[in-house]
Amino acid sequence: MAPGLIAGLICVISAAAEGLLAGSDVTVEHFLRELKQPPWALPKRASFWIGFAYYGAAFVILWRLFELRQSGVSTLFPLILLTAMMTLNVAWNFVFFRRRNLRLSFLWFAPYSIVVLLLLWRMSKIDLLATCLLLTYSFYLPYALVWSHRIWKLNMRTLP
16 A cells, blocks of 8 residues: 555544544534633634644654655654554543543643654654654644643633
């Protein structure tokens, strides 16, 4: 099977799982409106573009890893890390939107960030384009971490 097709299928499955585990758009929007937000929070529509960029980067990284694998480069560890990153991302949506566990969704960023940094380190050894895309995504993580912490603290009395 072609590397681009495999990469696309993985991203579509991951995005679909994310949507299913988060809940309906109405439920997600209602929950986000209920939450007290910090004044510096990005507008809600920004999450669409962040998700679009995330899956675009994941697609290209997967494609590159599958192409490199065909040329004999060992890509097993980066594929495991990327799969872990995507799985943790999908699961975070369940924890945040379905379980509404704000504390756990904040704590989730520790293992998630470690996986992203390990993947960034490993990709830097084998592919410049994938490294640049992942590095760009990793610049978003400090904001996400601080936002998640503030959401938890601002809403402690109403949600866990």
